[in-house]
Amino acid sequence: xxxxxxxxxxxxxxxxxxxxxxxxxxxxxxxxxxxxxxxxxxxxxxxxxxxxxxxxxxxxxxxxxxxxxxxxxxxxxxxxxxxxxxxxxxxxxxxxxxxxxxxxxxxxxxxxxxxxxxxxxxxxxxxxxxxxxxxxxxxxxxxxxxxxxxxxxxxxxxxxxxxxxxxxxxxxxxxxxxxxxxxxxxxxxxxxxxxxxxxxxxxxxxxxxxxxxxxxxxxxxxxxxxxxxxxxxxxxxxxxxxxxxxxxxxxxxxxxxxxxxxxx
Numbered sequence: 001x002x003x004x005x006x007x008x009x010x011x012x013x014x015x016x017x018x019x020x021x022x023x024x025x026x027x028x029x030x031x032x033x034x035x036x037x038x039x040x041x042x043x044x045x046x047x048x049x050x051x052x053x054x055x056x057x058x059x060x061x062x063x064x065x066x067x068x069x070x071x072x073x074x075x076x077x078x079x080x081x082x083x084x085x086x087x088x089x090x091x092x093x094x095x096x097x098x099x100x101x102x103x104x105x106x107x108x109x110x111x112x113x114x115x116x117x118x119x120x121x122x123x124x125x126x127x128x129x130x131x132x133x134x135x136x137x138x139x140x141x142x143x144x145x146x147x148x149x150x151x152x153x154x155x156x157x158x159x160x161x162x163x164x165x166x167x168x169x170x171x172x173x174x175x176x177x178x179x180x181x182x183x184x185x186x187x188x189x190x191x192x193x194x195x196x197x198x199x200x201x202x203x204x205x206x207x208x209x210x211x212x213x214x215x216x217x218x219x220x221x222x223x224x225x226x227x228x229x230x231x232x233x234x235x236x237x238x239x240x241x242x243x244x245x246x247x248x249x250x251x252x253x254x255x256x257x258x259x260x261x262x263x264x
Contacts, residue, residue, distance in 0.1 A: 003164065006042055008035060012160075018061025020174050023162040024053075032149060032160070037142040039162070040200070048162040051171050052145065052203035052210075055159055059176030064165065066173070067187035075185060077121035079232045084115075091115030113245040116228050125225035127196040128215030137198040137214040141168075144212035144258050145202050158205065167191065168200045177204035181234055181263055189229060199259070207236075211259040223253040235261035 002014050005023060012025040029035055039050040091114055135143065149155045163171045169190035173183055190211070193199035198214030217223045227250035231238055237260065238249060253259075 003046075003048065005162070006039060006046060006048070008038070009162075015055070017059055017174065017176050020061065020164055022164065022175060023048075024055050025160045028149070028155075028158065028160060033142045033146040035160075036145050036202075037138045040138040040141055040168075047164055047166070049165045049168050049171050051161045051163050051168075051175065051201070052148070052158045052205065053161050053175060053177070054157050054205040057177065057205055060178045061176035062173040062178070062183050064170035064173040064187055066184040067170075067191060070184050070188035072188050072192055073121070073124060075188075076124075076229065076232055080118075080121045080228065083232065084119075087115060111245050114247065116231070116246050117224060118228065122225050122228070124192065125196070125217060125222050125229060128198070128213070128217050128222075130198070130215050135214060137194075137200050137212070140198065140214040140257055141200040141202050141212040144200075144210065147258070148203060148210055158203070167194060168202075169194050171201055172204045172209065175204070177209075186233060189233065207263040209235075209261045211261075213257045213259060216256050217253060218255055220251065220254060224250040226250075227253055230259070230261070233261055234263070236264045237262045240264075 002021065003023075009023075010025050010027055010029045012023050014021055014023050036050050039046075039048070043049055093112070134140075149158070152158065161175065163174055165171050165174045169187060172178075172190070173187055186209075190199070190201055193211065193213075197216060200212045200214075201209065202212050203210040217226055224246075227246060230249070230253075231246070238244060
């Protein structure tokens with residue numbers, strides 16, 4: 001069923017995605033940052049989540065309720081045990097003193113990664129601090145969208161969509177965004193990040209997923225635990241292209257208000 005649209009939107013059209021129907025604009029509006037914050041604030045009443053997507057991306061809609069059955073601590077503990085078993089030989093290897101044989105002289109070898117400083121699953125990272133002085137989730141998401149549209153080389157291909165979903169974390173499943181990842185687990189993580197860090201999914205297109213963060217971790221130890229959660233998403237930009245040393249990735253999460261994941 002076609003839903004009523006909030007005021008102030010540009011022209012657009014409705015599109016069916018599985019059991020859901022979403023609205024997609026014809027052209028991106030000029031006042032995107034303000035509009036995005038307004039739409040997020042209205043979402044508890046309208047039931048519509050703003051989202052950036054590519055209209056012609058392949059879509060396999062899924063039931064976001066599948067995330068309800070995921071016991072995050074149990075699943076991530078098992079995933080980390082297997083991940084550590086496979087990666088431990090690389091983490092334990094000494095850093096190469098010179099480039100390996102066959103590597104061109106002008107190409108730097110990948111840096112040694114000591115891996116996470118945990119022998120077992122440390123548990124989910126605690127919630128990020130809400131200082132009361134920073135932007136709320138709506139403003140943080142709006143800023144992330146504005147910055148993404150300024151920096152994304154293919155921003156012209158993106159469109160604003162309004163998606164009927166209870167929360168932003170459920171939007172990727174509803175619209176059918178998918179890649180080589182377990183969607184129920186990703187949905188459960190996104191929900192948990194919403195609750196703990198004021199995170200909001202702002203865009204999913206191609207193999208990329210972009211998340212805004214209102215209350216990122218400020219403690220380095222908390223950031224290490226969060227970094228492990230990011231690693232266990234299996235995102236290629238974290239573990240394989242090239243593998244960023246875990247300590248470096250974790251340090252970069254301290255105070256970071258935008259998270260980007262992509263799968264090749």
